Amino acid sequence: xxxxxxxxxxxDPTAPRKGLRVLAAMSGGVDSAVAAARAAExxxxxxxxxxxxxxxxxxxxxxxxxCCTIEDSRDARRAADVIGIPFYVWDxxxxxxxxxxxxFIAEYEAGRTPNPCLRCNEKIKFAALLxxxxxxxxxxxxxxxxxxxxxxxxxxxELHRASDMAKDQSYVLGVLDEKQLAHAMFPLGDxxxxxxxxxxxAERRGLAVAKKPDSHDICFIADGDTQGFLAxxxxxxxxxxxxxxxxxxxxxxxxxxxxxxxxxGLRIGHPAPDGKPRYVLDISPVNNTVTVGPxxxxxxxxxxxxxxRWCGVxxxxxxxxxxxxxxxxxxxxVTAEPVDGPELRVSFAEPVRGVAPGQAIVLYDGTRVVGxxxxxxxxxxxxxxxxx
Amino acid sequence: MAYLDHAATTxxxxxxxxxxxxxxxxxxxxxxxxxxxxxxxxxxxESRESLAAALGARPSEVVFTSGGTEADNxxxxxxxxxxxxxxxxxxxxxxxxxEHHAVLDAVHxxxxxxxxxxxxxxxxxxxxxxxxxLREAIARNPDDVALVTVMWANNEIGTIMxxxxxxGVAAEFGIPVHADAVQAFGQLELDFAASGLAAMTVSGHxxxxxxxxGALLLGRQYTPVPxxxxxxQERHVRSGTLDVPAVAAFAVAGTLAAERREAHxxxxxxxxxxxxEAVLAAVPDAVLGxxxxxxxxxxxxxxxxxxxxxxxxxxxxxxxxxxxCSTGSACTAGVAQPSHVVLATGTDPDLARGTLRFSFxxxxxxxxxxxxxxxxxxxxxxxxxxxxx
Numbered sequence: 001x002x003x004x005x006x007x008x009x010x011x012d013p014t015a016p017r018k019g020l021r022v023l024a025a026m027s028g029g030v031d032s033a034v035a036a037a038r039a040a041e042x043x044x045x046x047x048x049x050x051x052x053x054x055x056x057x058x059x060x061x062x063x064x065x066x067c068c069t070i071e072d073s074r075d076a077r078r079a080a081d082v083i084g085i086p087f088y089v090w091d092x093x094x095x096x097x098x099x100x101x102x103x104f105i106a107e108y109e110a111g112r113t114p115n116p117c118l119r120c121n122e123k124i125k126f127a128a129l130l131x132x133x134x135x136x137x138x139x140x141x142x143x144x145x146x147x148x149x150x151x152x153x154x155x156x157x158e159l160h161r162a163s164d165m166a167k168d169q170s171y172v173l174g175v176l177d178e179k180q181l182a183h184a185m186f187p188l189g190d191x192x193x194x195x196x197x198x199x200x201x202a203e204r205r206g207l208a209v210a211k212k213p214d215s216h217d218i219c220f221i222a223d224g225d226t227q228g229f230l231a232x233x234x235x236x237x238x239x240x241x242x243x244x245x246x247x248x249x250x251x252x253x254x255x256x257x258x259x260x261x262x263x264x265g266l267r268i269g270h271p272a273p274d275g276k277p278r279y280v281l282d283i284s285p286v287n288n289t290v291t292v293g294p295x296x297x298x299x300x301x302x303x304x305x306x307x308x309r310w311c312g313v314x315x316x317x318x319x320x321x322x323x324x325x326x327x328x329x330x331x332x333x334v335t336a337e338p339v340d341g342p343e344l345r346v347s348f349a350e351p352v353r354g355v356a357p358g359q360a361i362v363l364y365d366g367t368r369v370v371g372x373x374x375x376x377x378x379x380x381x382x383x384x385x386x387x388x
Numbered sequence: 389m390a391y392l393d394h395a396a397t398t399x400x401x402x403x404x405x406x407x408x409x410x411x412x413x414x415x416x417x418x419x420x421x422x423x424x425x426x427x428x429x430x431x432x433x434e435s436r437e438s439l440a441a442a443l444g445a446r447p448s449e450v451v452f453t454s455g456g457t458e459a460d461n462x463x464x465x466x467x468x469x470x471x472x473x474x475x476x477x478x479x480x481x482x483x484x485x486x487e488h489h490a491v492l493d494a495v496h497x498x499x500x501x502x503x504x505x506x507x508x509x510x511x512x513x514x515x516x517x518x519x520x521x522l523r524e525a526i527a528r529n530p531d532d533v534a535l536v537t538v539m540w541a542n543n544e545i546g547t548i549m550x551x552x553x554x555x556g557v558a559a560e561f562g563i564p565v566h567a568d569a570v571q572a573f574g575q576l577e578l579d580f581a582a583s584g585l586a587a588m589t590v591s592g593h594x595x596x597x598x599x600x601x602g603a604l605l606l607g608r609q610y611t612p613v614p615x616x617x618x619x620x621q622e623r624h625v626r627s628g629t630l631d632v633p634a635v636a637a638f639a640v641a642g643t644l645a646a647e648r649r650e651a652h653x654x655x656x657x658x659x660x661x662x663x664x665e666a667v668l669a670a671v672p673d674a675v676l677g678x679x680x681x682x683x684x685x686x687x688x689x690x691x692x693x694x695x696x697x698x699x700x701x702x703x704x705x706x707x708x709x710x711x712x713c714s715t716g717s718a719c720t721a722g723v724a725q726p727s728h729v730v731l732a733t734g735t736d737p738d739l740a741r742g743t744l745r746f747s748f749x750x751x752x753x754x755x756x757x758x759x760x761x762x763x764x765x766x767x768x769x770x771x772x773x774x775x776x777x
Contacts, residue, residue: 090700137770
């Protein structure tokens with residue numbers, strides 16, 4: 001099947017996923033390398049691409065040539081060479097800075113806690129990258145995420161949790177709509193194996209990244225110092241840490257440096273009257289104040305989320321789902337209803353703790369991802385506080 | 389598979405492979421005094437003589453290096469240091485802005501670390517330096533110029549520089565000129581003695597010899613300060629045990645390249661002309677880079693800019709169809725940037741993102757041209773739909 005240009009045409013959605021032209025996003029890590037290898041082994045025509053996402057010049061050049069993480073790019077290239085697929089580096093640094101890094105900084109500045117990985121999947125991997133891939137005649141983008149795409153009889157697609165719940169990454173893919181899913185391939189999704197077994201598979205395939213340590217940090221904050229990164233971009237502004245009564249209990253160097261539910265790093269001189277640990281309850285960037293209090297005060301019974309994205313048809317009315325409120329978070333029973341705005345109103349069967357505005361709420365029906373939205377405000381059990 | 393990237397590297401000539409493998413089986417350090425050393429030294433010196441003959445130089449003017457990059461560094465840094473040592477006022481380096489990175493980054497480094505004032509000579513729309521521009525630059529203060537470095541022919545857009553004229557101008561002021569002739573060797577007549585150059589770079593793997601070997605042709609009166617210190621081999625300017633098999637194979641390839649030059653240039657020139665015609669027919673708004681006059685460009689080079697296309701996209705789509713070429717500027721780190729050469733010719737930066745270089749060599753055929761002719765139209769159309777990211 002070829003199109004007018006003599007290139008392979010759009011795939012029949014009901015056809016078996018074989019022999020497609022696949023663009024494999026390769027970070028230089030073990031997961032994406034094994035994913036690309038599996039896609040190639042399954043009979044797809046795979047091309048590897050490493051995304052250069054930051055423009056830090058790391059070597060002496062007369063031109064303005066910059067490159068992010070030359071080592072990762074080299075590792076990805078090495079893996080592609082072993083798999084035997086073409087490999088390119090695409091410079092998406094400008095898009096990434098605008099859509100992910102600037103957004104990350106702005107969200108913290110506004111007192112929220114963003115998830116840049118989710119944002120990157122939504123705006124970069126399955127938007128900028130996917131669009132370019134489709135334009136160049138590829139049928140799908142393949143990544144090393146642990147999630148499962150299920151093809152239904154009617155040709156539609158559903159996103160499900162990975163077979164191995166412990167490694168499931170469907171949360172950070174919850175922003176994908178059905179059109180994006182139709183061109184997504186996650187070869188690791190049905191892996192019922194430990195990370196050690198993925199490493200063993202990489203070893204067996206001759207991939208040198210088999211022994212590379214996992215990356216957990218935010219990729220554009222190489223040293224893992226998020227506070228330092230934010231301070232560099234937002235400066236420092238000393239402000240008060242107050243308790244629930246409004247009494248000053250300490251000072252901080254910038255309200256943006258805190259996350260709802262945070263306990264460590266508050267540096268409050270004297271203990272609370274009840275002797276119990278205190279947690280960040282509220283962040284108010286407007287008056288640069290951080291409110292702390294006991295753990296019970298973190299209990300949230302309801303929330304409002306904005307920018308809902310549905311994987312398939314949007315639900316017409318209220319429904320009962322399980323929800324995940326942060327990466328690696330557990331599941332909780334909720335009732336959710338889309339309302340005008342567009343917004344999503346969510347109430348919890350049981351109070352939950354540590355819900356931070358800016359994070360995503362992803363709704364599931366069993367293992368199926370129904371949709372996601374960005375948490376805007378929460379309703380506390382103790383006092384109906386509205387977080388900005 | 390259509391291999392059209394001979395300017396990056398070209399297959400070794402069978403004669404060179406034979407010379408190299410024969411030498412690999414033998415032992416001997418060319419600096420040793422015993423019989424094995426004498427055998428190796430004889431091979432090296434015979435190789436030096438044949439390369440000198442192929443390049444219009446004296447044998448003593450051939451300094452073997454590990455390749456073009458090292459020869460460029462030795463010439464640019466070494467001559468700068470030597471000239472400045474002789475007269476501290478000489479700190480100005482005149483370079484073309486279209487040099488290969490081996491020269492460009494070396495002069496840039498001199499500016500950053502050695503107090504050099506680097507001045508880039510103006511080029512025309514074909515990337516050519518003119519003699520009057522060089523004269524003007526030198527005449528502003530002839531006493532502070534350490535050296536001039538202008539390549540013999542450009543590796544990306546193929547433009548041939550008026551090397552003899554440039555060397556003549558510099559000679560009036562007693563200023564040494566270095567030329568990177570890596571791409572010119574085997575395509576243009578190179579006569580080092582007649583050129584008036586102080587130093588000239590050539591490389592093995594661009595003329596059918598092995599990788600990892602090159603030479604700096606160095607006038608006898610010049611003693612650059614070494615970049616690499618050690619045992620004092622190669623006139624004390626380039627220390628290190630010589631790679632005898634590579635030297636022998638380079639000499640064989642270089643000799644054949646010089647012998648076959650005219651016929652080779654005619655053949656690849658005809659293929660190149662066909663390719664240019666086919667590409668412009670299939671993509672009427674493609675822009676031919678460099679000098680449109682065949683006499684003004686390397687016969688093996690064709691360079692195009694395709695409006696609205698990303699060079700990387702073109703490369704990917706052609707690669708998928710078995711056509712191997714280049715955007716013109718290889719970046720080992722991987723991120724493609726508009727070429728400094730194309731930008732220096734005054735090309736619009738967006739247009740400069742969509743460049744392709746096709747380069748021919750001794751294994752090229754009309755089948756290669758036909759493959760490009762068939763593919764380029766749809767490939768450009770497809771790349772255009774992906775746009776500039």
